Amino acid sequence: MKNAFVIFALATLALLSYGLYMALIVAPTEATMGDVQRIFYYHVPSAWAAFLCFAINAVASIWYLAKRGVKADAIALASAEVGVVFCTIVLITGPIWARPVWGIWWTWDARLTSTLVLWLIYVAYLMLRRFSSSGRAPVLAATLAIFGFFDVPFVYLSIRIFRTQHPQPVMGGGENSGLDPTMAHAFLWNLLAFTCYCLLVIWMRYRLQVAEQAVEDAHAERALGERA
Amino acid sequence: MSSPSLAAMTRATLAKDLRLEWRSKDAINSMLFFALLVVVIFAFAFDPTAEESRRIAGGLIWTALLFATVVALNQTWARELRNNVLDAYRVSPAPPNAMFLAKAFANFIFVAVLQMLMTPLFIIFYNLRSIGPVWQLVLIGLLANWALVVNGTFFAAMSLRTRNREIMLPLILFPISIPALMAMVEATTQVLTGTAQVISGDSSPRFWIQLLGVYDVVFTVVCLALFETVLNAE
Numbered sequence: 369m370k371n372a373f374v375i376f377a378l379a380t381l382a383l384l385s386y387g388l389y390m391a392l393i394v395a396p397t398e399a400t401m402g403d404v405q406r407i408f409y410y411h412v413p414s415a416w417a418a419f420l421c422f423a424i425n426a427v428a429s430i431w432y433l434a435k436r437g438v439k440a441d442a443i444a445l446a447s448a449e450v451g452v453v454f455c456t457i458v459l460i461t462g463p464i465w466a467r468p469v470w471g472i473w474w475t476w477d478a479r480l481t482s483t484l485v486l487w488l489i490y491v492a493y494l495m496l497r498r499f500s501s502s503g504r505a506p507v508l509a510a511t512l513a514i515f516g517f518f519d520v521p522f523v524y525l526s527i528r529i530f531r532t533q534h535p536q537p538v539m540g541g542g543e544n545s546g547l548d549p550t551m552a553h554a555f556l557w558n559l560l561a562f563t564c565y566c567l568l569v570i571w572m573r574y575r576l577q578v579a580e581q582a583v584e585d586a587h588a589e590r591a592l593g594e595r596a
Numbered sequence: 597m598s599s600p601s602l603a604a605m606t607r608a609t610l611a612k613d614l615r616l617e618w619r620s621k622d623a624i625n626s627m628l629f630f631a632l633l634v635v636v637i638f639a640f641a642f643d644p645t646a647e648e649s650r651r652i653a654g655g656l657i658w659t660a661l662l663f664a665t666v667v668a669l670n671q672t673w674a675r676e677l678r679n680n681v682l683d684a685y686r687v688s689p690a691p692p693n694a695m696f697l698a699k700a701f702a703n704f705i706f707v708a709v710l711q712m713l714m715t716p717l718f719i720i721f722y723n724l725r726s727i728g729p730v731w732q733l734v735l736i737g738l739l740a741n742w743a744l745v746v747n748g749t750f751f752a753a754m755s756l757r758t759r760n761r762e763i764m765l766p767l768i769l770f771p772i773s774i775p776a777l778m779a780m781v782e783a784t785t786q787v788l789t790g791t792a793q794v795i796s797g798d799s800s801p802r803f804w805i806q807l808l809g810v811y812d813v814v815f816t817v818v819c820l821a822l823f824e825t826v827l828n829a830e
Contacts, residue, residue: 433825488771495767499758507829508754511822515747515772518818522775522811 373571380568383561390554398551407465409554413562414457415483420566421451422490429513432506438581441506444513446573448493450566455487481527489516502584605694606701613702616675623668627710631664632717639721649722654785657718658777661711662744666766668706669748672699673756682756682827692824700749700819707741727790732801736787739808740780746812747772750819754826776811779804 391409398405428444431437462480463473474480493512497505547555600608617623638656642648676682685695718724726733748769755764783804 433822485771485774488774492768492771496754496758496764499760499764501757501759504757504829507825508757511754511826512768512772514822515815515818518814519772519775522807522814526775526778526807 373575376564376571377568380561380564383557383564387554387558387561390557395551395554396548401469404465404468407461409558410562411458411461411465412555413559414454414461416559417562417566418451418454418458418483418486420563421447421454421570422486424570425451425490425513426517429510429517432510433514438506439578441510442574442577442581443570444506444510445497445577446570448490448497448509448513449573450569452487452490452494453569454566455483455490458483459487478524478527482523485523485527486520489519600690600694602691602694602697605690606697609695609698610701613698614705617702617706623671623706624709626671627664627668627706628713630667631660631710631714634660634663635714635717635721644722646723650724650727650788651785653718653722653724653788654781654783656722657714657784658740658781661707661714662770662773662777664710665703665707665744665748666769668703668710669745669752669769670762670765672703672749672752677756686827692827693820695827696749696753696819696823699753700746703745703749704741707745708738711737711741724788726788728787728801732787732805733784736780736783736801736805736808739805739812740776742812743776743780743808743815744769744773746816746819750823750826753823757829776808779807779811783808 387409391406395406395409397403424447425444428440428447432440432444462483466475467473493509493516496512497509500508635656638660642652642656644652673682676685686692748765751769751772752765755761755768758764783801786801786804
């Protein structure tokens with residue numbers, strides 16, 4: 369297990385470096401936006417990583433409520449924390465890109481608003497965990513995650529009515545959509561690198577959480593032993 | 597001993613809560629005064645003209661009601677902590693959802709009373725006159741009330757077990773309620789102004805009312821399915 373972790377970490381590191389090289393050096397400069405467009409190679413993979421984390425969190429929460437395993441809870445916690453970090457990166461890189469290109473930092477359009485709402489829901493999730501006693505936190509958090517899961521369709525539906533400023537998906541769109549092949553390459557490498565990186569951090573956080581639980585259990589056991 | 601039915605338990609708990617409220621009037625007084633303060637502060641903060649106030653009234657009404665609702669929701673379960681009533685309830689054979697439904701209905705009634713008292717105030721303070729049909733406003737009021745109260749009662753039970761319960765409730769209720777808030781504000785504004793707002797394109801109040809209806813049904817089911825888990829969380 370430990371070997372697998374080290375190998376995965378090294379592979380992720382290699383992918384991230386290659387992705388960085390592809391994004392900053394190999395990919396051509398965008399015709400109208402210039403170099404600022406290169407943020408794309410980090411903005412979109414981060415968004416993908418955040419959504420991946422939230423999906424993992426939803427599955428782990430349902431799993432926890434059904435089976436009550438401590439491992440499911442550790443996965444749920446790890447993925448929620450990592451997801452909030454990636455979502456924060458999306459919300460920070462977005463305005464940095466938007467300011468020179470759209471001329472504004474922020475607009476209340478569909479995708480920006482729903483990402484922000486998702487971020488708010490998961491920050492609330494982490495707050496709830498933080499302020500609950502350790503015994504109750506997993507159940508309460510898993511319950512809130514299920515509320516969040518059912519809330520997401522409503523968030524998207526209600527916000528979709530707002531006009532959209534955010535560009536439509538560039539790939540798989542109509543006739544004129546599509547990226548320059550070199551750009552697409554750089555993008556896909558970064559997407560892969562960020563997915564691996566995201567899973568790697570979740571894995572690290574998960575191991576830390578399991579270790580913390582073990583320490584807590586050991587303390588509790590020793591306290592019981594002393595009393596006996 | 598056979599366990600009491602859901603309906604009988606709900607009715608008994610609801611009757612108890614309403615009688616307590618009727619004698620003390622704690623929840624309704626604090627909500628009403630709080631909402632009144634919010635309305636007055638908004639009037640100072642925005643100083644709107646008649647035309648403007650019709651445009652922003654939907655947002656103002658629901659912001660005031662939302663904050664006032666949180667005041668009532670925070671008091672919902674506190675009473676049951678004294679003398680360990682909640683623990684006694686947990687070991688009794690009564691169905692857990694009866695407790696939840698009774699509390700949710702009680703809060704629904706409190707907020708409905710608040711709405712009835714606040715509406716004339718709003719009309720007077722902001723010189724409002726609805727251009728769209730009034731029955732739609734009543735429907736929006738009822739649906740939006742339940743949307744806030746059903747999740748609010750549930751989250752109040754959840755935050756009961758956290759360290760800073762009074763603050764925790766809005767922190768988890770507001771993010772989840774954003775779609776419902778959007779629907780109630782948009783629907784109210786569109787009925788009041790008689791037009792679809794520019795920002796929402798060609799949507800009609802009907803869309804938002806339907807969204808609220810579906811939201812109510814989905815989250816009522818989720819709350820009923822998960823309440824026992826939260827009540828017994830240890």
